[in-house]
Amino acid sequence: MLGLFDTHAHIDASAFEADRDEMMARASLAGVSHIVCIGASDEMKANYTSLALAAKHPCVYATVGVHPHDARVVDAACLEEIERLSFGPKVVAIGETGLDYHYDHSPREKQREVFRSFLQLAKRRSLPVVIHTREAEEDTIQIMREERAQDIGGVMHCFSGTRGLAEAALELDFYLSFSGILTFKTAEEIREVAKACPKDRALVETDCPYLAPLPFRGKRNEPAFVKHTAEKLAELWGLSLEETARITHENARRFFRLPLEGGGTA
Numbered sequence: 001m002l003g004l005f006d007t008h009a010h011i012d013a014s015a016f017e018a019d020r021d022e023m024m025a026r027a028s029l030a031g032v033s034h035i036v037c038i039g040a041s042d043e044m045k046a047n048y049t050s051l052a053l054a055a056k057h058p059c060v061y062a063t064v065g066v067h068p069h070d071a072r073v074v075d076a077a078c079l080e081e082i083e084r085l086s087f088g089p090k091v092v093a094i095g096e097t098g099l100d101y102h103y104d105h106s107p108r109e110k111q112r113e114v115f116r117s118f119l120q121l122a123k124r125r126s127l128p129v130v131i132h133t134r135e136a137e138e139d140t141i142q143i144m145r146e147e148r149a150q151d152i153g154g155v156m157h158c159f160s161g162t163r164g165l166a167e168a169a170l171e172l173d174f175y176l177s178f179s180g181i182l183t184f185k186t187a188e189e190i191r192e193v194a195k196a197c198p199k200d201r202a203l204v205e206t207d208c209p210y211l212a213p214l215p216f217r218g219k220r221n222e223p224a225f226v227k228h229t230a231e232k233l234a235e236l237w238g239l240s241l242e243e244t245a246r247i248t249h250e251n252a253r254r255f256f257r258l259p260l261e262g263g264g265t266a
Contacts, residue, residue, distance in 0.1 A: 002033075002230075010046070013208075034249075036061045037050040040064075044081070093127055095157075155255060159193065160179075178204055185214075204233060208220070230248065233248070
C-alpha cells in the first residue's frame with residue numbers, strides 16, 4: 001500500500017450516504033491508509049457523525065469544531081460541548097476553524113471572535129488546529145500571531161492563498177495542505193507555492209466531496225482521488241509517487257501526533 005494520508009475529508013457528508021462502504025473500499029485500493037474526517041459542517045452535527053465514523057473504521061480519525069460559515073451559532077454552551085468532544089480517543093485536532101469572507105454566511109466580527117476561541121481551546125487541549133481561510137488572509141494571520149498559534153501548531157488546509165500567506169504560515173511553523181486544486185490548470189501560483197514548500201511541511205488532502213482533482217473535476221470527490229494530488233506534488237518535487245506518499249504520510253503522523261509506526265488501514 002502507498003500509505004497515502006488524506007488529512008482533510010468530509011466523508012460524513014450526505015453525498016456518501018448511498019455508497020460510503022464502497023467509497024472506503026476504493027480508498028484502500030487506491031493506497032489510502034488513513035483519513036481524517038473533519039467535524040465542522042452542518043453547524044454542530046458533523047462532529048457527532050465524524051466521531052462515529054472514527055469509531056467504526058480503524059483508519060479514520062476525527063477533528064471537532066465549527067466551520068466559520070456557522071460561527072453565528074457558536075456560544076458558550078457550544079464551545080463547552082466541543083471541548084468535551086475533543087477528549088474523544090480518536091480526536092486529533094480542533095477545526096476546521098478560521099475566516100471566510102467570500103460567502104460571509106456569518107458576520108465577520110463573529111467569525112473573528114470564534115476563531116480566537118477555537119485557537120484558545122486548541123491551546124488548552126494541546127491539539128493542533130485546522131485552519132480555513134478564504135479572502136481573509138490579513139485578518140487570519142493577524143489573529144494567528146496575536147493568539148500565538150505557533151505554540152499549538154496547525155495547518156492551512158486546502159491551501160489556495162498567496163505566496164505571502166504561505167510564507168507567513170510557515171514562519172509560524174504551520175503546515176500547508178494541498179488539495180485537488182493543485183491539479184487545476186489555473187492554479188499556477190499554488191503549484192509554485194507547493195514546489196517551494198519545505199518537504200517536511202507539506203500535507204495532501206481531498207476536502208471531499210468538494211474540489212475533485214483532474215481528471216475528475218466537477219464530479220464528487222472522494223479519498224481515493226488524493227492519489228492524483230500526490231502525483232502532481234511528486235511531479236513538482238521531482239520525486240516518485242511512492243517517495244512523496246512516504247514524506248506526506250510521515251508529515252501527517254507528526255502533525256496529528258500519531259505514532260510513526262502502526263495504525264489502522266482502510
